[in-house]
Amino acid sequence: MAKGDVVEQNVQGGARVSAPSGVDLGGLILDSAPQKPGETVLRWSSRAHSIEEIDRELSRMWAIPKLVARVDGEESRHIAARTSVMNLVVVARRPEIGERCSATIQELTGRHPSRTLVVSTGDPDGPAWINAHVQAHCILPREDAPETCAEMIYLTAGGDAGRHLGAIVEPLLIHDLPVTMWWPGEPPFRLPLTAALLRITDRLVVDGASWGGDGLARLREMAEAMDRLRLTVFDFALVRQSRWREAIASIFDTPECVPYIRAVRRISVTYATHDPTGAPGSTNVVKPVYHAAWLASRLGLSIVKPLTPLSTPVSGRHRASSRPGPEPMHRGLTATLREGRSDVAVYIRPVMSGMPAGTTLRVELLAERRGSELRADVTAEAGTVRVRVWEDGVELLERVFRAARRTDVDLLAEAIEAGGPDPVAIDAIRVASELIAS
Amino acid sequence: MTVTKEPTRKGPPAPEAPVGAPARPGKEQPRTMRDLRLAHEGKRRAVTRPVENPLREGLRLERMPEPFAFVLFGGTGDLAHRKVIPALYQLWRTNLLPHEYALVAVGRRPYTDDTFRSDIRASLDKYSRTLPVDEEAWAGFAERLTYHQGDFSDPASFDRLVQRLQRVEREQGTRGNALFYLATHATDFPEIISQLGRVGLDHEVHGGGWRRVIIEKPFGRDLESAIRLNREVLKVFREKQVYRIDHYLGKETVRNLLVFRFGNGIWEPLWNRRYVDHVQITVAESIGVESRGAFYEETGASRDFLQNHLMQLLALVAMEPPASFDADALRDEKVKVIRAIAPPTRHDVTRDIVRGQYGGGWVEAHEVPGYREEPEVDPQSETETFIATRFQIDDWRWAGVPFYLRTGKRLPKRASEIAIQFNEVPHRLFREATGDPQPNLLAMRIQPDEGILLRFGAKVPGLGIDVRSVNMDFTYGSSFSVDSPDAYETLILDALLGDASLFTRADEVEEAWGIVTPIIESWADMPPPDFPSYEAGSWGPEAADHLLARDGRRWRRI
Numbered sequence: 001m002a003k004g005d006v007v008e009q010n011v012q013g014g015a016r017v018s019a020p021s022g023v024d025l026g027g028l029i030l031d032s033a034p035q036k037p038g039e040t041v042l043r044w045s046s047r048a049h050s051i052e053e054i055d056r057e058l059s060r061m062w063a064i065p066k067l068v069a070r071v072d073g074e075e076s077r078h079i080a081a082r083t084s085v086m087n088l089v090v091v092a093r094r095p096e097i098g099e100r101c102s103a104t105i106q107e108l109t110g111r112h113p114s115r116t117l118v119v120s121t122g123d124p125d126g127p128a129w130i131n132a133h134v135q136a137h138c139i140l141p142r143e144d145a146p147e148t149c150a151e152m153i154y155l156t157a158g159g160d161a162g163r164h165l166g167a168i169v170e171p172l173l174i175h176d177l178p179v180t181m182w183w184p185g186e187p188p189f190r191l192p193l194t195a196a197l198l199r200i201t202d203r204l205v206v207d208g209a210s211w212g213g214d215g216l217a218r219l220r221e222m223a224e225a226m227d228r229l230r231l232t233v234f235d236f237a238l239v240r241q242s243r244w245r246e247a248i249a250s251i252f253d254t255p256e257c258v259p260y261i262r263a264v265r266r267i268s269v270t271y272a273t274h275d276p277t278g279a280p281g282s283t284n285v286v287k288p289v290y291h292a293a294w295l296a297s298r299l300g301l302s303i304v305k306p307l308t309p310l311s312t313p314v315s316g317r318h319r320a321s322s323r324p325g326p327e328p329m330h331r332g333l334t335a336t337l338r339e340g341r342s343d344v345a346v347y348i349r350p351v352m353s354g355m356p357a358g359t360t361l362r363v364e365l366l367a368e369r370r371g372s373e374l375r376a377d378v379t380a381e382a383g384t385v386r387v388r389v390w391e392d393g394v395e396l397l398e399r400v401f402r403a404a405r406r407t408d409v410d411l412l413a414e415a416i417e418a419g420g421p422d423p424v425a426i427d428a429i430r431v432a433s434e435l436i437a438s
Numbered sequence: 439m440t441v442t443k444e445p446t447r448k449g450p451p452a453p454e455a456p457v458g459a460p461a462r463p464g465k466e467q468p469r470t471m472r473d474l475r476l477a478h479e480g481k482r483r484a485v486t487r488p489v490e491n492p493l494r495e496g497l498r499l500e501r502m503p504e505p506f507a508f509v510l511f512g513g514t515g516d517l518a519h520r521k522v523i524p525a526l527y528q529l530w531r532t533n534l535l536p537h538e539y540a541l542v543a544v545g546r547r548p549y550t551d552d553t554f555r556s557d558i559r560a561s562l563d564k565y566s567r568t569l570p571v572d573e574e575a576w577a578g579f580a581e582r583l584t585y586h587q588g589d590f591s592d593p594a595s596f597d598r599l600v601q602r603l604q605r606v607e608r609e610q611g612t613r614g615n616a617l618f619y620l621a622t623h624a625t626d627f628p629e630i631i632s633q634l635g636r637v638g639l640d641h642e643v644h645g646g647g648w649r650r651v652i653i654e655k656p657f658g659r660d661l662e663s664a665i666r667l668n669r670e671v672l673k674v675f676r677e678k679q680v681y682r683i684d685h686y687l688g689k690e691t692v693r694n695l696l697v698f699r700f701g702n703g704i705w706e707p708l709w710n711r712r713y714v715d716h717v718q719i720t721v722a723e724s725i726g727v728e729s730r731g732a733f734y735e736e737t738g739a740s741r742d743f744l745q746n747h748l749m750q751l752l753a754l755v756a757m758e759p760p761a762s763f764d765a766d767a768l769r770d771e772k773v774k775v776i777r778a779i780a781p782p783t784r785h786d787v788t789r790d791i792v793r794g795q796y797g798g799g800w801v802e803a804h805e806v807p808g809y810r811e812e813p814e815v816d817p818q819s820e821t822e823t824f825i826a827t828r829f830q831i832d833d834w835r836w837a838g839v840p841f842y843l844r845t846g847k848r849l850p851k852r853a854s855e856i857a858i859q860f861n862e863v864p865h866r867l868f869r870e871a872t873g874d875p876q877p878n879l880l881a882m883r884i885q886p887d888e889g890i891l892l893r894f895g896a897k898v899p900g901l902g903i904d905v906r907s908v909n910m911d912f913t914y915g916s917s918f919s920v921d922s923p924d925a926y927e928t929l930i931l932d933a934l935l936g937d938a939s940l941f942t943r944a945d946e947v948e949e950a951w952g953i954v955t956p957i958i959e960s961w962a963d964m965p966p967p968d969f970p971s972y973e974a975g976s977w978g979p980e981a982a983d984h985l986l987a988r989d990g991r992r993w994r995r996i
Contacts, residue, residue: 399537
């Protein structure tokens with residue numbers, strides 16, 4: 001029997017049905033256990049060591065004329081549909097990141113793109129090599145519907161090949177379908193390797209909140225790359241804030257608050273830190289910066305003075321001048337924006353908290369108009385966002401929105417399913433980058 | 439359907455935009471050249487435009503519905519419990535309704551607020567699209583849910599309703615906005631509408647809130663009654679306040695039909711008599727009349743499905759591209775198509791319309807009784823449970839292209855589909871091919887397996903040339919697994935936002951009746967039909983097959 005041929009046989013109990021003869025290439029896997037709608041089943045698994053072999057495996061996977069499972073001696077369903085929506089490329093610089101991403105992708109039952117490439121790099125020394133694991137994951141959308149399958153390719157490149165991932169990924173993409181690149185960790189935006197990969201990408205998915213330090217330098221690099229390569233960026237850190245944005249926007253749905261929308265004078269964002277000094281650079285502040293940037297971009301505020309550390313730490317009452325004690329918490333960052341002829345102050349402040357570092361804890365707005373002031377206070381918990389608004393000290397409204405914090409699975413699903421560029425996100429990232437300005 | 443930005447109120451004058459800042463929605467703009475010049479010279483302030491909420495851009499809703507009271511007539515009925523209230527709950531649960539909202543259910547039965555709430559809770563536990571019911575969301579929803587007992591023919595109950603709504607407005611801050619939903623028997627519509635007018639609940643006070651009314655089908659039972667109903671409704675409400683709901687238009691795939699036609703460049707050049715041989719529209723149901731025998735006796739397939747669902751689907755398939763997605767632009771085009779169908783004469787009815795009634799048979803592995811054996815059905819009933827028609831649209835685009843429509847109960851399965859059958863190739867190049875290549879076909883499945891299929895010929899691998907038809911099949915399930923909203927959620931939200939695109943206008947209703955009424959009247963003049971004429975579980979009477987066979991065509995096997 002030829003290398004990689006598929007043998008169909010009926011095995012009870014969900015065991016592997018097919019096996020290539022004496023090779024490690026694997027192949028068709030049929031599960032005799034009845035499949036439930038919504039559950040993902042591995043239908044194909046084989047290995048390859050070159051682009052050509054991967055291509056061959058992919059063709060073989062779909063060329064089986066009648067992919068029929070036999071359950072209790074009777075032919076049951078066959079794999080009828082391959083999704084044709086998009087390519088997803090996951091750049092996992094280390095295999096363990098790749099595994100973590102795979103687990104997230106596996107949870108996206110039924111939302112799989114047509115082809116997923118999980119690319120990681122191996123030992124950079126020695127000759128070029130590729131090791132790929134080709135799989136087909138299938139799902140039964142409904143009891144009476146045919147299975148729908150998506151391809152997964154786990155690919156590790158070593159030696160010189162690891163330095164030219166663009167040349168490996170490009171030939172493996174399904175042509176004419178959009179390419180979404182999920183880059184967990186820290187994408188080195190200025191490296192040629194990254195540029196080569198981003199050039200074949202339509203949408204880059206990152207999580208700015210996971211970047212090291214304060215994350216701001218990388219945010220600026222990403223904004224540059226976004227403009228240079230006309231990339232659509234989907235940053236989990238920004239998208240996670242949609243429940244905040246809905247809550248903040250709802251304030252100005254209220255007729256009494258509408259007149260204040262063009263009169264915002266102060267934006268304060270408080271974030272969690274684990275660093276007792278709260279010194280700038282110690283905690284990732286991408287999320288709080290995005291809050292300010294989103295408000296600035298939507299309200300059309302111009303930047304007068306970009307973010308700088310507030311000059312002096314809190315002193316005075318809390319600290320006797322000569323007595324030793326813990327360092328006071330740093331006051332954070334400030335910037336000045338402009339609305340027409342009025343300045344808008346921005347404060348981004350750290351607070352010691354048990355919440356993950358960098359998490360936004362509170363967004364406060366102050367608006368002043370014709371001698372009246374409007375104060376809004378927005379806070380969030382795991383499943384809710386609370387909005388309180390006062391006009392001249394009198395409570396105008398208090399609302400609680402039920403909106404759960406979204407997981408990486410939800411966010412990746414949205415990234416995969418989103419359509420074209422999101423102008424609101426593009427504006428927010430651009431303004432964030434201008435706010436950071438070195 | 440689309441969230442249009444409707445100016446709502448004036449705001450403060452906006453200052454000049456900073457250089458390089460993104461364009462500001464709702465920013466003041468000079469309107470005339472003189473304004474522009476004077477504004478440049480600093481002599482005149484630019485004209486103020488109403489302020490939008492720029493923070494809403496890019497969020498799920500570009501506009502949140504304004505505070506409102508939802509007044510549900512027929513609050514204890516089946517439609518309210520199965521569809522309307524679950525849709526409102528879903529909108530509430532997903533934060534798509536404002537906090538200043540109240541639901542006042544109106545019905546004859548003696549409920550208290552509490553007993554009504556527990557009844558609704560039981561219905562949500564059964565019919566909510568997402569189960570289990572979210573307790574916190576339910577708490578907020580139930581808090582805003584009240585019951586108003588009253589007979590629709592009793593003027594005093596409407597006087598009390600006014601007081602109740604005033605109280606709701608004070609307590610819930612609904613700002614005078616009210617959406618009246620008529621989920622009652624159609625015979626109650628005129629009375630309710632007239633009473634609403636009598637007590638002034640139709641009045642839209644300047645700056646004091648809007649008033650809208652949603653009317654469920656059937657909109658009349660023939661042309662005359664539809665005109666009468668429209669007249670009654672329009673005596674009280676203006677057309678812009680009236681939302682005639684046909685839930686079919688809120689279905690995801692039906693809405694996708696518009697995107698498919700007008701969001702893709704490749705179809706429009708082919709979408710005409712030059713390339714299309716004929717069109718088939720099927721809305722098949724496997725169920726019988728269930729517990730609605732009495733209702734169906736008076737309705738039949740022509741009134742229940744043909745006049746509304748089928749005619750709407752036909753209009754969406756055949757209409758010209760509207761200039762905008764504005765509600766009236768869209769509905770103008772739909773009306774034009776329906777007007778282009780000549781009302782059938784008696785001769786046309788005999789030749790181009792087939793009616794049928796099911797007898798006993800087997801459907802989905804169950805033995806089912808014939809229509810005449812159903813509860814509340816006359817054993818000599820002449821009501822049609824199946825109708826197939828051949829319509830001709832007399833316009834430039836479709837002249838000579840027949841549109842075959844069919845709908846029926848107790849057909850082999852529940853399936854709705856629009857199929858565009860393209861012409862055969864003009865010259866058979868592969869005559870020696872053993873297979874018989876079928877002409878290209880584009881099928882849009884509405885339910886149950888929402889998707890789009892394109893059939894084309896392909897060479898069978900091997901020596902020689904053998905051509906076989908293959909399908910390129912797009913299914914929603916395999917490309918998008920996002921949970922689609924129920925049609926009622928879509929439509930209620932649209933009505934709250936003042937978007938009438940997916941609702942039927944008075945003239946549309948009347949034009950559709952203008953086609954269906956002559957059919958019904960011709961049948962009334964004919965001898966009694968030979969019913970039952972098809973076995974339950976079959977695709978209708980043989981005459982329906984002959985309707986197409988006569989033209990050298992056949993119904994698509996669905």
